[in-house]
Amino acid sequence: MKQIIELDINDEVHELAVEPYDSLLRTLRDRAGLQGTKKGCDSGGCGCCTVLVDGKAMYSCMTMVMSVQDKKITTVEGLPEGGELDPLQQAFIDAGAVQCGYCTCGIMMASKQLLNENPNPSEAEIRKGISGNLCRCTGYQKIVEAIQLAAAATKNG
Amino acid sequence: MTELNVIGKSVIRPDAHDKVTGGKKYPVNYTLPGMLHMKMLRSPYPHAKIISIDTSAAEKLAGVRAVITPDDVPQQYFTPVYFVPHLAKSMPHDFVLMSDTVRWAGQPVAAVAASSEDIAEQALELIDVEYEELPTVFDPEEAMKDGAPQLHESAPNNIAKAPSFTFGDLDTGFEDADHIFEGVYETQRVHTCYMEPRVCVADSDTQGNITIHSSMQHTFGLREKLAYALDIPESKVNVVKPTYIGGGFGGKLDIGFIEGLSSLLSLKTGKPVRAEHSRGEDFIATTRNPVKVYLKTGVKKDGTYTARYIKSVLDAGAHATHGAEVIMVHGLYGTFFPWKCANQTWDGFTVYTNNMIGGGYRGYGAPQGCFAVESQNDEICETLGVDPIEFRLKNTHREGDPHPVLQGHTLSSYKIEECLRQGAERIGFDKRQAAGSDEGVKKKGIGFACHPLWVSGCVGFPDIYEHSGATVKLNRDGTADVVSACVDLGSGQITMLSQVVAEELGLKIEDVKIVYADTDTAPFDAPTHASRATYSAGLATKAAAVETKKRLFKAAAAVMEANADDLILENGMVMVKGAPDSAVPMVDIIARAESPFIQVTDEGPQPTTIAEKGTIIGTSSMAPPTNPSPVGAQFIELEVDTETGEVEILRVVHSTDVGQVIHPNSAEGQVEGGFQQGLGYALMENLQFDQETGACLSADFLDYKIPTAMEMPSKIESIFIDSNEPSGPYGAKSMSEMCLIVPAAAIANAVYNAIGVRITDLPITPEKVLRALGKL
Numbered sequence: 002m003k004q005i006i007e008l009d010i011n012d013e014v015h016e017l018a019v020e021p022y023d024s025l026l027r028t029l030r031d032r033a034g035l036q037g038t039k040k041g042c043d044s045g046g047c048g049c050c051t052v053l054v055d056g057k058a059m060y061s062c063m064t065m066v067m068s069v070q071d072k073k074i075t076t077v078e079g080l081p082e083g084g085e086l087d088p089l090q091q092a093f094i095d096a097g098a099v100q101c102g103y104c105t106c107g108i109m110m111a112s113k114q115l116l117n118e119n120p121n122p123s124e125a126e127i128r129k130g131i132s133g134n135l136c137r138c139t140g141y142q143k144i145v146e147a148i149q150l151a152a153a154a155t156k157n158g
Numbered sequence: 159m160t161e162l163n164v165i166g167k168s169v170i171r172p173d174a175h176d177k178v179t180g181g182k183k184y185p186v187n188y189t190l191p192g193m194l195h196m197k198m199l200r201s202p203y204p205h206a207k208i209i210s211i212d213t214s215a216a217e218k219l220a221g222v223r224a225v226i227t228p229d230d231v232p233q234q235y236f237t238p239v240y241f242v243p244h245l246a247k248s249m250p251h252d253f254v255l256m257s258d259t260v261r262w263a264g265q266p267v268a269a270v271a272a273s274s275e276d277i278a279e280q281a282l283e284l285i286d287v288e289y290e291e292l293p294t295v296f297d298p299e300e301a302m303k304d305g306a307p308q309l310h311e312s313a314p315n316n317i318a319k320a321p322s323f324t325f326g327d328l329d330t331g332f333e334d335a336d337h338i339f340e341g342v343y344e345t346q347r348v349h350t351c352y353m354e355p356r357v358c359v360a361d362s363d364t365q366g367n368i369t370i371h372s373s374m375q376h377t378f379g380l381r382e383k384l385a386y387a388l389d390i391p392e393s394k395v396n397v398v399k400p401t402y403i404g405g406g407f408g409g410k411l412d413i414g415f416i417e418g419l420s421s422l423l424s425l426k427t428g429k430p431v432r433a434e435h436s437r438g439e440d441f442i443a444t445t446r447n448p449v450k451v452y453l454k455t456g457v458k459k460d461g462t463y464t465a466r467y468i469k470s471v472l473d474a475g476a477h478a479t480h481g482a483e484v485i486m487v488h489g490l491y492g493t494f495f496p497w498k499c500a501n502q503t504w505d506g507f508t509v510y511t512n513n514m515i516g517g518g519y520r521g522y523g524a525p526q527g528c529f530a531v532e533s534q535n536d537e538i539c540e541t542l543g544v545d546p547i548e549f550r551l552k553n554t555h556r557e558g559d560p561h562p563v564l565q566g567h568t569l570s571s572y573k574i575e576e577c578l579r580q581g582a583e584r585i586g587f588d589k590r591q592a593a594g595s596d597e598g599v600k601k602k603g604i605g606f607a608c609h610p611l612w613v614s615g616c617v618g619f620p621d622i623y624e625h626s627g628a629t630v631k632l633n634r635d636g637t638a639d640v641v642s643a644c645v646d647l648g649s650g651q652i653t654m655l656s657q658v659v660a661e662e663l664g665l666k667i668e669d670v671k672i673v674y675a676d677t678d679t680a681p682f683d684a685p686t687h688a689s690r691a692t693y694s695a696g697l698a699t700k701a702a703a704v705e706t707k708k709r710l711f712k713a714a715a716a717v718m719e720a721n722a723d724d725l726i727l728e729n730g731m732v733m734v735k736g737a738p739d740s741a742v743p744m745v746d747i748i749a750r751a752e753s754p755f756i757q758v759t760d761e762g763p764q765p766t767t768i769a770e771k772g773t774i775i776g777t778s779s780m781a782p783p784t785n786p787s788p789v790g791a792q793f794i795e796l797e798v799d800t801e802t803g804e805v806e807i808l809r810v811v812h813s814t815d816v817g818q819v820i821h822p823n824s825a826e827g828q829v830e831g832g833f834q835q836g837l838g839y840a841l842m843e844n845l846q847f848d849q850e851t852g853a854c855l856s857a858d859f860l861d862y863k864i865p866t867a868m869e870m871p872s873k874i875e876s877i878f879i880d881s882n883e884p885s886g887p888y889g890a891k892s893m894s895e896m897c898l899i900v901p902a903a904a905i906a907n908a909v910y911n912a913i914g915v916r917i918t919d920l921p922i923t924p925e926k927v928l929r930a931l932g933k934l
Contacts, residue, residue, distance in 0.1 A: 020276070036187045037180025039404070041353045042437035046859025049353055077180050090178040094170060097823035100831065101648025102177030103184065103353035103404030128867040135859065137351045137405050138648050140830030141867040142874055143823070 006070055010035065011079030019066050026050045026061035029076060037077035037106050041135070048134030051107035052076050058114040058133075077106035080113070088154040089113060089147070096147035100138035108134045112148045120152060164660040165888045168823035169667040171653045173402055173646065183401035185373040186357045186434065193359065194223055196420045196433040197278035198266040199285050204296075204512040204852030205307065206289040208258040211268060215284040221277035224426045225285070227268045231256040231422065232389040238412040239480055239518075240379025241685050244386040246621040248486075250318050250478040252310050255387050255418040260289070261309050261476035262514050263852035264442040266415045271423040271431050296849055298473040298509035299450070309476060309510040316510040318478040321486055323494050324503040331465025331501025335456025339538055343451045343530035344919040345902075347473075347845040348838070350519050351864055354404020355440050356414050360421040361430040368421050369396045373403045374410040376685030377643040379623075381677040383413035388421055399643055399675040406647040407835070408518030409444040411687055412479055438857040444517030445845055447481050448473045449488060451530035455499075461544040463499035463553050470506045470527075475513040482508050484516065484523040486619075492527025495562040496611035497553050512852055514845075518687060520832070524609065524899040525839060532607035532903035533918060536910060540593060546606070547578050547587070554610040562611065564618040567784045571883040571891065573815035574610050577791040580877050581606065581813035585793035594914020600797045602808070603912025607903030608791035614883075614892035615690030617785040624690070626698035627681025627779035630659055630706040634752055636730060636745040637669040638706070643683035644695040646672075649894055650824040651691045655699050657820055658887055662703035664727050664744075681779045689892035692820060694782045696887035705776025710744065713751040716770035718742055748774050786883045790814035790896040792833075794908040800931055803924030805841055805909060807870070813877035814896055818889030822878070825893060829876040832897020838864045839898070840905040841921050 003018040010033060017032045026043070029035045029052070038061055041049030045063040052061045053075035080087040089109045092098070099105050108131055115122055115130035122130065127148045128141070136144060176182060213225040237249040245251060256266060268285050272278035293307040300306055301316040309316055332338060358372035368388070374380055377399045385392040403410065416433035424431040435443060449472045456465035470488055474481030485506040494504045539546040554574050561567040582588070590604040616622040629641040640659055646652045656670040663670075683695060707727060714732045715722035718740060726735045733741035751770050756763045795809040812829045819825045842863050846855045856862040882889035902920055910916045915930040928934045 035180075036182065039181075039184075039186070039353070040355070041404075042859050044437060044858050044860065046437070047353065077178075081179070086178070093178045094174040097168065097171065097174075097827060099171065099174045099177045100650070100824075100827055101353065101402065101405040102173070102181050103648075105177055106180060109178065124872060128870075132866040132868045135351070135353070135864060135866065136831075137353055137407070137835065137864065138831045139827055140832070140834040140874060141870050142830045143827060145867065 008070060008074060010074045011076060021067055023066045024062050025052065025064040025066045025069055028066040029061060035076050035078055039103055039106060041103065048111065049104050049107045051110040051134060053110055053114060056114060056117060058111045077109060080109065089151040092147040092151035092154060096143045096150055098139060098143040098147035104134060104136045108136065108144060116152055116155060120155060122152060162661060162888060164657045164667055165820055166818065168821055169657065171650065172656055172667065173652050184354055184404055185371050185400045186354050186404065188359050188371045189432065190359060190361060190430040193430040193432050194271040194273060194427060195275045195278050196269055196271050196423055196431050197275065197282055198415060198419065199268040199282045200264045201260040201267050202263060203260055203289055203291055204263040205292040205294045206260040207292060208260065208267060209288040209290055212286040213268065216270060216281040219277065219281050219284060221273040222270060222281045223273065223429065224271045224423050225268060226419065226422055228256045228258045232387065234387050234389055236383065236386050237479060238383055239483060240376035240383065240411050241616065241623050241687060242483065242621045244383055248621045249482045253477045253479060255415060262512055264514060264854070265476070266419065269419040269423060271427055294512040294852065296511050296513055296852065298471050298511050301509050301511050302507065313510055317507055318474055318510055319482045319485060319508040321489060321506045322504065323489060326501030328465050328467055328501050328503050332456045334464040336459045337542065338454065338456045339534055340454045341534050341537065341918060343453060343533055345448055345526045345529060346920050347445045347448050348843045349441055349445055349845055349862065350407035350409030352405030352407060352409050355435040355437065356410060356416060356443060357434040358417050358420055359430055359432045360417065360424045362424040362428065366390065366425060367394045368424065369398065370417060370421060371398050371400065372417055373400060375406045375645050375647060375687060376411065377645060378677055378682050379685055380413060380417060384417055384421060387413065387418045397677045399645060402646045402648065407520045408522065408687060411518035411685060414443060437859070441845065441857040441862065442514045442854050445514060446519035447484050447516035449526035451526065453530050453534050455534060455538065457538055459542065461538065461542055461549040461552055463497065465501040466499045468493050468504040472506065472508045473511055473513060474508045475511055475515040477515045478508055479515050480518050481516045488523025488527050490563055491611055491613060492524040493531055496609060497531065498555060513847065520835065521895045521899045522688065524612065524895065525902055528607060528609050528899050529903045529906065529920065533906055533916065536605065536907040537916065547582055550578055550608055551575055564785060569787060570885065571786060571815065571817055571881050572789060573879045573881050574608065574789045576879045577789055577813040577815055578608060580879065581791045581793045581811050584811045584875060584877060585795060585809060587793065590911065593911050596912060599801055600799050601912040602795065602797050603908045604793070604795050605904055605908030605911050606791055606793040607900045607907060609896060609899045610789050611787050612789065612896055612899065613688055614693035614786050614788065615782060616688050617782055623684040624694060625779060625781040626683045626695040627777065628699040628702040629681065629775065629777040630702045632706060632710065632748050632774040634745065634749050636748065637671065638663060638665060639671050639673045640699065641673060641675045641680050642695065642699060643675050643680040644691055645686045647686050649828060650821060651686060651695065653824060654692050654696060654820050658696050658700050659703045661888065662700055663707060664729055681777065689788065689895045691892065692890050693786065693886055693892045696890060697782050698778045698780050700887045701778035701780055702776045705778060706774060709776055710747060710774045713770040713774065714742065714747045716767050717747055717750050783885050786817070786885060786891045788814060788816045788891045788893050788896050790900055792900040792904040794904045796905065796908045796912065798909060798912040798927060800913065803927035805922065805927065807837060810871055810874040811877065812874065812897065813879065814893065815879040815881045816893035817881050817883035817886050817891035819878050820890050825878060826876045828894045829897045830874045832894065833874050833901055834865050834870060836898050836901025837869065839920060840902040844921055
């Protein structure tokens with residue numbers, strides 16, 4: 002039986018009908034209509050579905066929605082502020098870090114936590130920070146460059 | 159050559175903004191009101207006859223709208239490979255959407271459409287199938303033996319296809335040899351690991367027409383195969399081109415079960431039906447065929463080839479599908495023709511087994527061939543003490559030589575020497591130490607591999623589609639809309655086509671839009687595969703833009719009272735050549751052409767003429783004139799930990815001749831991403847199956863490991879050789895498969911240089927390294 006829950010997604014309270022066994026990923030995509038979060042494997046293996054839960058990057062496919070009802074969820078749709086792209090989004094465009102783009106949103110969310118906690122990460126720290134996210138197109142090199150660009154832009158801006 | 163404004167510049171990719179803000183336009187996001195969800199029941203047995211299927215309990219479950227079994231599916235046998243006609247003579251017609259004979263574990267035997275995914279899943283558990291198990295064979299060489307279980311009546315000894323090429327005389331060639339080298343090189347089953355699952359939504363109308371959205375690499379291929387599978391005319395199927403898809407790499411190059419079965423269920427229920435693979439289903443949907451290569455090469459003391467015999471045994475799995483074409487490409491372009499050797503024979507075998515069916519995968523038979531040939535080349539150089547760069551150059555073709563495969567064509571741009579020399583210099587190849595001479599626990603090694611022949615499409619292959627088309631329309635605001643059925647897999651086709659049109663029409667990149675296309679409205683385009691899009695679709699799109707420009711000049715000639723042949727287009731202005739004062743903004747011409755007969759201007763109503771009327775539009779449909787070869791070499795420096803067997807990549811230099819580079823940043827991205835896949839192929843990836851049950855043991859990313867950012871080297875260095883292909887769009891050839899053809903061989907050769915022991919079967923795992931070192 003579906004239940005009605007309230008969920009804080011991107012600073013907006015959503016009232017949603019969910020199955021008690023729904024993952025946060027399914028809730029976001031199929032119940033809340035937020036399709037920016039992608040399903041790549043549904044088993045915690047690829048990171049396409051990464052979102053922030055109270056600022057921490059989590060695989061939304063492995064997170065039960067019932068366990069995050071009192072938490073703040075941030076998805077890619079919540080990254081821009083005041084109509085401006087987040088520095089990470091702009092950097093991913095500028096660095097050419099996007100090919101098929103299917104992993105991109107998940108990687109940006111993992112990077113968001115990384116930069117929030119460590120505004121000046123080394124290359125090794127960046128690589129570790131996104132090692133829970135798979136990309137099959139880019140070889141990660143331009144993704145690493147994008148995160149470095151975003152870190153610099155955040156520091157300067 | 160005139161100066162290029164947009165080509166050769168790393169412009170901002172037009173698709174990047176949508177993708178970083180959530181990416182709305184993937185097929186996985188497509189939904190329709192009232193849509194049903196399909197799930198497939200798959201056989202647990204690798205070889206069995208279905209005795210009966212009872213679906214009554216499933217049909218009674220609330221929310222279930224329809225269940226189909228083999229009895230409901232047209233028994234249309236064909237090849238599901240998109241780029242050949244469904245009944246191509248060169249391909250076995252052994253594939254059907256659903257059969258009562260199971261030949262691999264995981265083959266769909268029933269499908270359910272229900273109001274939710276959960277209900278469809280539950281319904282699968284209520285379907286009762288009675289099977290009669292049949293004997294199995296999983297090893298292709300076992301399958302070829304007399305008495306082995308037979309998979310298809312049409313294929314004695316399970317041989318689906320056995321092509322052969324020969325020239326010269328092998329016996330004479332081997333007699334002339336000073337040395338003869340023999341080896342066996344084996345490659346494994348790997349998955350493309352596209353990130354977006356195979357997914358589709360099929361929607362039928364009351365007259366039996368189907369509209370389908372799908373994550374795939376060939377709009378028109380899906381139309382053709384779906385119509386044939388359903389036994390309906392092609393005109394009843396409309397395939398909507400996905401704006402983009404979440405990767406393909408060859409893994410979405412054939413009609414899947416989901417497109418056919420969801421369409422049947424939509425026809426049956428009158429509702430749209432969505433189907434999406436789980437990751438486990440994706441892992442058993444497509445693979446690079448494993449190939450075992452027996453290689454015997456005769457050489458003179460100085461390293462000149464005198465003879466070569468190659469035998470390649472390809473494991474097709476339960477149906478031939480791509481395996482029937484991969485063997486050809488592996489033979490022609492992967493082993494036989496890349497190198498000059500006067501006496502050669504190649505025997506290929508595509509063999510049925512009870513393994514999963516194969517598919518396309520970037521490189522299409524060449525990574526397997528390159529690994530074998532370049533491993534042995536390295537061995538030859540090592541044994542004879544000849545310089546490995548000079549050895550390659552002695553045995554490769556040269557620029558201006560006749561094309562070795564295409565009679566009457568030449569290798570017009572072919573800078574293999576520059577690739578080898580510049581790559582060698584960059585990595586410091588002359589400082590390479592003798593194999594196994596590093597005395598540390600962690601041993602450093604340098605190695606390389608090159609591949610001296612590849613394709614920019616499929617001109618010259620029998621039975622393979624190779625034409626493209628486009629329509630380019632100028633709008634009144636000076637922007638252009640481009641209709642093209644060429645699918646962007648992520649490798650940048652949207653960007654490339656936009657650049658071509660922008661360059662031809664003197665527009666800014668942001669003023670060109672690749673718009674909606676479907677098979678009802680767009681000209682045919684072959685798939686995005688075979689490194690063909692830049693060269694073939696690029697040429698056709700350029701041709702459409704040229705037509706558009708002609709139309710613009712026709713209207714301008716009337717407006718400007720000039721001769722159309724004297725007009726040029728520069729920076730958005732149309733002018734008579736040599737007379738800048740005559741310049742009229744392009745937008746004014748377009749506005750005049752699209753306006754009603756009387757145009758209201760500042761000076762009041764003005765008459766216009768019939769000659770200048772009409773939309774400024776151009777269209778094209780054409781095959782490219784030839785098939786220029788990109789070439790490439792990759793140099794690797796790595797370190798082997800002799801205590802753990804682990805290999806760490808320290809440096810990668812990839813040097814390649816792709817003609818004029820269209821978009822340097824994207825070209826680097828192809829090299830870097832290709833190396834990620836090549837590294838996985840060389841060291842990590844292996845799709846494994848239980849040899850008794852045929853069940854996939856590594857059907858998720860926890861068991862099937864691909865390189866993360868941590869396994870990748872800090873920097874992959876790309877060298878693009880200065881080159882220009884005269885037949886290409888603005889001098890371009892294609893490039894993307896070369897980036898994955900060479901890495902495994904280059905890594906294997908570097909591992910040999912580090913430890914002094916050669917490993918001839920992929921992947922080179924720590925266990926194999928330790929075994930090679932005598933530590934296991």
